[in-house]
Amino acid sequence: MNFTLVELREAKRQIDSIIHKLNETVKTLESKDSPERYKSQLTLAKRRIKALTISVELIKNELKRNDIQN
Incomplete structure (x- = not known):
């Protein structure tokens, strides 16, 4: 599934x-x-x-990966 950077940032904010x-x-x-x-x-x-912390790290990795590609 593909998510926009806006969706990923908002998901991270909510999880935090x-x-x-x-x-x-x-x-x-x-x-x-x-x-x-x-x-x-x-x-x-x-x-x-613990589970949510893992989720945040995965989102951060995805955000970094997208920043590198763009």
């Missing part, structure tokens, strides 16, 4: 925002009195952060 919100969620859950109660939520949030 989601990562930021997930990081804030992790901080909040870890600061609770009994963070062990939130183990599954923390695990899920951290896995999502």
